Amino acid sequence: MSSATQASRTYSTVREVLGPLLFVEAVRGVGYGELVEVTTPQGEERTGQVIDVSEGITIVQVFEGTSGLDTTKTTVRFTGDTVKLPVSVDILGRVFTGAGKPADGGPNIIPEDYWDIHGLPMNPYSRAHPTDFIQTGISVIDGMNPLVRGQKLPLFSGSGLPHKLLASQIVRQARVRGEEEAFTIVFAAMGITTEEARFFRDDFTSMGVLGRVAMFINLAEHPVIERILTPRIALTAAEFLAFEQGMHVLAILIDMTNYCEALREISAARMEIPGRRGYPGYMYTDLASIYERAGRIQGKKGSITLMPILTMPDDDLTHPIPDLTGYITEGQMILDRKMHKTGLYPPIDPLPSLSRLMDKGIGSGKTREDHKQLSDQLYYAYAEGKVIRETALVSGEAALTSNDRLYLKFADRFEKEFISQGANENRDIEGTLDLGWELLSALPESEFSRIDPDIIRKYHPRYRGGNEGDRIVG
Amino acid sequence: MVETSGARRKGRVFRVAGPFIIAKDMPGARMYELVKVGDAGILGEVIRLEGETAAIQAHEETTGIRTGEKVVGTGKPLSVELGPGLMGQIYDGIQRPLPRIQEQFGAFLQRGVVPPALDRKRRWSFHPSIEKGAKVSGGDVIGTVQETPLIEHRILASPLLGGIIEDVAAEGEYTVADTIAEVRTPQGRDKLRLMHTWPIRQPRPFSAILPPEVPLLTGQRIIDAFFPLSKGGTAAISGGFGTGKTVMLQSLARCADADILILVGCGERGNEMADVVESFPKLEDFRSGQPLMNRTIIIANTSDMPIAGREASIYMALTLAEYYRDMGYDVALMADSTSRWAEALREVSGRLEEMPGEEGYPAYLASRLAEFYARAGRVSTLGREERTGSVTLAGAISPPGGDFSEPVTGNTIRLTRVFWALDFSLAHRRHFPAINWFMSYSEYIPALANWYEKVGPDWRRLREEAMAVLKEEEELREVVSLVGAEILGDRQRCVFEAVKMLKEYFLLQSAFHPVDMQCPINKTYHMLRLILKFYDKARQAVNEGTSLGQVLALSVKEDLTRMKIVKPERFDEVSKEISQKMDTQFDQLTADTAEGVSA
Numbered sequence A: 001m002s003s004a005t006q007a008s009r010t011y012s013t014v015r016e017v018l019g020p021l022l023f024v025e026a027v028r029g030v031g032y033g034e035l036v037e038v039t040t041p042q043g044e045e046r047t048g049q050v051i052d053v054s055e056g057i058t059i060v061q062v063f064e065g066t067s068g069l070d071t072t073k074t075t076v077r078f079t080g081d082t083v084k085l086p087v088s089v090d091i092l093g094r095v096f097t098g099a100g101k102p103a104d105g106g107p108n109i110i111p112e113d114y115w116d117i118h119g120l121p122m123n124p125y126s127r128a129h130p131t132d133f134i135q136t137g138i139s140v141i142d143g144m145n146p147l148v149r150g151q152k153l154p155l156f157s158g159s160g161l162p163h164k165l166l167a168s169q170i171v172r173q174a175r176v177r178g179e180e181e182a183f184t185i186v187f188a189a190m191g192i193t194t195e196e197a198r199f200f201r202d203d204f205t206s207m208g209v210l211g212r213v214a215m216f217i218n219l220a221e222h223p224v225i226e227r228i229l230t231p232r233i234a235l236t237a238a239e240f241l242a243f244e245q246g247m248h249v250l251a252i253l254i255d256m257t258n259y260c261e262a263l264r265e266i267s268a269a270r271m272e273i274p275g276r277r278g279y280p281g282y283m284y285t286d287l288a289s290i291y292e293r294a295g296r297i298q299g300k301k302g303s304i305t306l307m308p309i310l311t312m313p314d315d316d317l318t319h320p321i322p323d324l325t326g327y328i329t330e331g332q333m334i335l336d337r338k339m340h341k342t343g344l345y346p347p348i349d350p351l352p353s354l355s356r357l358m359d360k361g362i363g364s365g366k367t368r369e370d371h372k373q374l375s376d377q378l379y380y381a382y383a384e385g386k387v388i389r390e391t392a393l394v395s396g397e398a399a400l401t402s403n404d405r406l407y408l409k410f411a412d413r414f415e416k417e418f419i420s421q422g423a424n425e426n427r428d429i430e431g432t433l434d435l436g437w438e439l440l441s442a443l444p445e446s447e448f449s450r451i452d453p454d455i456i457r458k459y460h461p462r463y464r465g466g467n468e469g470d471r472i473v474g
Numbered sequence B: 001m002v003e004t005s006g007a008r009r010k011g012r013v014f015r016v017a018g019p020f021i022i023a024k025d026m027p028g029a030r031m032y033e034l035v036k037v038g039d040a041g042i043l044g045e046v047i048r049l050e051g052e053t054a055a056i057q058a059h060e061e062t063t064g065i066r067t068g069e070k071v072v073g074t075g076k077p078l079s080v081e082l083g084p085g086l087m088g089q090i091y092d093g094i095q096r097p098l099p100r101i102q103e104q105f106g107a108f109l110q111r112g113v114v115p116p117a118l119d120r121k122r123r124w125s126f127h128p129s130i131e132k133g134a135k136v137s138g139g140d141v142i143g144t145v146q147e148t149p150l151i152e153h154r155i156l157a158s159p160l161l162g163g164i165i166e167d168v169a170a171e172g173e174y175t176v177a178d179t180i181a182e183v184r185t186p187q188g189r190d191k192l193r194l195m196h197t198w199p200i201r202q203p204r205p206f207s208a209i210l211p212p213e214v215p216l217l218t219g220q221r222i223i224d225a226f227f228p229l230s231k232g233g234t235a236a237i238s239g240g241f242g243t244g245k246t247v248m249l250q251s252l253a254r255c256a257d258a259d260i261l262i263l264v265g266c267g268e269r270g271n272e273m274a275d276v277v278e279s280f281p282k283l284e285d286f287r288s289g290q291p292l293m294n295r296t297i298i299i300a301n302t303s304d305m306p307i308a309g310r311e312a313s314i315y316m317a318l319t320l321a322e323y324y325r326d327m328g329y330d331v332a333l334m335a336d337s338t339s340r341w342a343e344a345l346r347e348v349s350g351r352l353e354e355m356p357g358e359e360g361y362p363a364y365l366a367s368r369l370a371e372f373y374a375r376a377g378r379v380s381t382l383g384r385e386e387r388t389g390s391v392t393l394a395g396a397i398s399p400p401g402g403d404f405s406e407p408v409t410g411n412t413i414r415l416t417r418v419f420w421a422l423d424f425s426l427a428h429r430r431h432f433p434a435i436n437w438f439m440s441y442s443e444y445i446p447a448l449a450n451w452y453e454k455v456g457p458d459w460r461r462l463r464e465e466a467m468a469v470l471k472e473e474e475e476l477r478e479v480v481s482l483v484g485a486e487i488l489g490d491r492q493r494c495v496f497e498a499v500k501m502l503k504e505y506f507l508l509q510s511a512f513h514p515v516d517m518q519c520p521i522n523k524t525y526h527m528l529r530l531i532l533k534f535y536d537k538a539r540q541a542v543n544e545g546t547s548l549g550q551v552l553a554l555s556v557k558e559d560l561t562r563m564k565i566v567k568p569e570r571f572d573e574v575s576k577e578i579s580q581k582m583d584t585q586f587d588q589l590t591a592d593t594a595e596g597v598s599a
């Protein structure tokens, strides 16, 4: 681009500054989505993006916020380019700001290429369905809601719940069985505290994986609107590593709630008609443009497995942020405050949790043929046990039938032995499944309506001659 | 598309905001006219006109479009190509073939010129069935093409046509663009090809609507037994995330007794579409043993694809469905999710700064939904030959927070005659399909009664009995939660046990178990009959003094557990055995009790 046109693309016609937005007048020939350089009256450089262009007013959102901007001295230069990230494998081992600039004092990245951070929609016909079981070593995940490579599976948490600890355990233990290669981690933080960021950093250091991690950090004290960029930048990096470099990437986005707040702020400044609880009506589509970047592509080696983490405001699952997320992701893990209070770790409630892609990743040749049916039966038994627990609270245990009591006991043991495990305990899938059978075998076999008879005969401890002394009733 | 040459009018881009463009200097532009925007020529549709200013929804990404770039009207509405080659295809929301796009651009969707929906090079073997000199009018069959081993594609005279055949092609191989007949019409001569186009927003005409007296059997027990759908009917399936809408619609696609399936992924997940694309060519059609893909069309406009395509995808699918209906086929169209379509309307309406209705949806949401569901129906088609065809519509709804009191659910269930309400609490205990049996309904039951009576004369009684016991149990549960379980005697516990059996042995149906996933109507009928028979006998036995414990220990109960995984071809025999065994065991039990009492 010649300098003449460059000059002609610089304007000082800001008419209004509102929230994170600049309204610029009399702009010509600017493209929708363009990257904008804003110069403050003090000479400081900021970046923005065109989110509405017209012959009348052009709207620019400023990622670093608009404080200090005015309508007279502020200048705006339209770059004619879209927002791009310099990509290179050298981003591994590095820490960046939420806008993708080096934040660790290291050198600038010498890019192999520049990639548009908004990415492109994946042709659904080109996707390869995720099928590789990831063993996390955590029973309530692997046994009940297993994760597969290329899946997007969020953690729905609440403030004060141990999602950090859980995420770090997953990062440490997650393996596709039979493969040497560990995950490459892309970590994006939006609005978390310095302390939380440090937790992850120390954790990656102590695991000795720092060389396989790229971190993009926007802290609580950093500009709010920058959070619009952070997940997009991180996923662009992830796409480069996965689909250009053939790596298996695990991308962690924390905390999506802060991202959505930034989205709401922009929408409010544009005076859009709000959707549910003040969030913009297009939040579903916006979140989808982030989450759908996970996956696998036919004929390519790499993959992006996505784990967004969000804190549910008031622990409310129906709040738009978890709700819309759940409508896009391929399941969800729900951390439960009651379980946490009773000291259970990990406090994942299996009942509302779900992994939609599990069926493709488990079964014979992958985990074990009894996996699906066993988990279905465990679901039934645990749900039944919890209902009976409620009844027992009302009318006392005396009113329970002998069968009821077995279910009640099952539910207790299921929580204490199956769900509960150490933050460093790594159980293999056979161990998890066998544990499930052992707990189930305390129930009468005639209750196992979700398991085929030949599977029962093959895996039930009673027929395997294992564990003498087990309470087999009925 | 057979383009008329010469661009028509040129206006200019005045404003771009996301998928929404305002163009000025557009005299003569028409509503829903297809336009090409900018130097890149991206496709858009006119959705509002004010003087010479047109509001346009863009079907492609608008990034980089500048003010002042040109906007060219094509003079035509957005249309769909109809002809051989549709079956087995995978299209985006405006009928661009995704496999060809992949060949051209790789794995990511980019802007650019895309190959047409129907392959212009492929040759089809055409068998004419009309002669020179014959009178022809809309809907007449000109000839046939074997489109897939399963589908004979009837080449129809376009609904608007009328005249005399002047020339007709000999049997042979033709492309979709070759002329296969010439017709003299009052206006002049018309060429007929294997393909024609039709505007997506305009319903295709038919001759008469027929009553909904034939069920669309779904192979899903809870549906076929309690909330049946009819051929040409409409159904809504609503529920929060993860309650099983997609799995149900896919089960319908696999198991329903329709001739043609059209699956629309409207603003949903890419991986779900990938799953269908991967599995359907391998799945055997239960009717023919052929790959299911041979009678399926997939329309995939996932949530990350342009939102205007989401809006269009629904109409695209409807037009395809009507086209095959007009050939005399029963078509089932599954749309997942109509909420995403409604959200696309809301977004565009918001950008147009229209007066918002409930929850920001445009005031015309209800009428758009009504137009959609009105295109379902079982009809006798146009054309000389008597043909009956149908379009059955099943739409998923994704209510925020799983709460049905929201505009899309509310407006939809006023229109559809079947409602399958999905329930979080059932889904959370992995009771699938998680259809809530108290909230769901089907208004087709009376119209289908004759048909059902042929399967089993006592259908109605069974249905009512099952519902009654489910209701009774619900009420008992409420009582227990208030006053405790001590009040329960064997008689009440009998109700609990019956419901447990109904739920676990009958209502619960795995969409993934090779046998259980599809349950023929006969099997459904006998399963229900046997479970209710057991309940009846159990109640009687308990009344006569037998303890419930003894009843539940009968080994025939175990047989009931396994009924669902008995292969349908063996089921008649097995059900007779179970029935006899039940009689014997209960007789024995009553005899023992009587002895015990008299002893």
Ligand SMILES: Nc1ncnc2c1ncn2[C@@H]1O[C@H](COP(=O)(O)OP(=O)(O)OP(=O)(O)O)[C@@H](O)[C@H]1O
Residues within 6 Å of the ligand: A326, A327, A328, A354, A355, A356, A357, B239, B240, B241, B242, B243, B244, B245, B246, B247, B248, B398, B432, B433, B434, B509, B510, B511, B512
């Ligand atoms: N009939 C069934 N048999 C077995 N499992 C089922 C059945 N129906 C649903 N499921 C389970 O429930 C999960 C969620 O179902 P599904 O994807 O259909 O939900 P959905 O209602 O479409 O959710 P969303 O609105 O988020 O798309 C499935 O992945 C599957 O594990």
Ligand SMILES: [Mg+2]
Residues within 6 Å of the ligand: B245, B246, B247, B268, B336
């Ligand atoms: Mg779904």
